[in-house]
Amino acid sequence: MADAGTYLYAVARDVDVPCPEGLRGVADQAVRTIARSGLVAYVSTVPLDQFGEEPLRRSMEDLDWLGETAHAHHRVVEAVAAAAPVAPVRLVTVYSGEEQVRRLLDERHDDFVEMLSRVAGRQEWGVKAYVEKAQSAAQSVAQPAAPQEREASRQESSSPGTDYLRRRQASLRTREETWRQAGARAERIHDVLRSVAVASRRHRAQDPELSGRDEWMVLNGAYLVDEERAEEFARALDGLRGQGIELELTGPWAPYSFTVLEEGGAR
Template sequence: MEHLIYLYGIIPESRDVAPFKGLDGEKDAYCLHLDGMKAVVCSLDEFEYNEEKLEEKVNNVEWLHEKAFHHHEALDKLNEEGPVIPMKFCTIYQSETSLRATVEPKKQAFIHSLSRLDGKQEWNLKIYCDDEKWEEAFAHHNSIIEEKKAEIENLSPGKQFFAKKKLDQWMKEEMDKEKDRLCYAIHDTLDDLAVESSVKKTWGKDVTGKNEAMNWNSVYLFSKEQVEEVAKHLESWKEKWGDRGWKFEVTGPWPPYHFASLQ
């Protein structure tokens, strides 16, 4: 019976991998020796995982969730033991021969990337802000607002209405500017400590499920030696900005999904 080859990722030639069950939950994953590196793979039954059957499986939300988690968990364990170049979920080849034909010509790029990733960790930072708390804190710490409010009190009722609207608009613009300034300042500090970084798209509340708006989303590749210093900065920011409505969500270390490019 023919078997397809499912590829989890590429690791250094010198690495060994603790055994684990493959995607089908039956056959063990194993290392395929390539030219100067190893591919962590598992075999899949061609009848059960051909293109048509796979499309059916992927459309099953329960199957998709279970197997995507399996893929991530496998890469997470590989990442704990050393550098790995992670592959996308459901990277499948018709045979070991077709895998070799695709991967081995890129040998030097793979080996260079593995060397670059050795001793590094990927971390994600998302910054959220409670706008009500932020507005209260912003107004409290801004003397100009108090001065403008005092000026408005001396106006006639008709002029007060338009002056308040103008002040509210000015406050919103200034609050947004300060949000951006704070997020970029934090990013610049972390970027100076990182080997590489990437700013990602922020998500809406419908995606995050949170009451606070996401104002920043970025990923960083840190050397393991820098992680402790990064943690100190984050604790400092939480202490300074936490009571003003800011929340810092840090997750990691992750497999280097964003930094394993062969370019």
């Protein structure tokens, strides 16, 4: 269909793993499979008035649309991952048609096979580390000094702005030291966790608007862990809690962070 594209969710080995019955993906479209070269791609047909190049530019700035699409994408990947090792692809990967997907499976066959072998029997776990901001120091700068402090400042300083600058510098030093110590602690946490994992990735720390938290995020890590070592990984994490750092464990997930493949030819 000229007005439709093929949305790709994930790739797995073609080992007679059926598409989960009744599974629906983005835009509430049915999910089906395309088999080629010993691999199988999980796809949906999507309308280009929503998933064409220009509509996507607008839609990707709509957080409600993006969240709904990401949830549907993830739902499909998790359903497939429950049955077989899977290589998820990037969100909103749209091809012109089935033939282009078949060509991808032919041309990147070896890459997909290697990738699927690497993640077989393993799961991705996410760990985020947060530290409280130096609130008291920041507040001391933002709030005006008490009358007694202003009088003492006038007696000790020849310039009205000297006291403010002194408190401002102290605040910055406190923030810098807090951040330095938290960063060193995050490095230690990452080193311990990756010693249990078979692979690890450090993603960019999320802005508070995305994380939904006021604290600084000092670690946003992903860890590929053998299924039989999942409890060991959790125990290692528990042993790292405290010392001013709050740790958040998420997962297990399909191995999104360890199956990145640049799909040539996608929209």
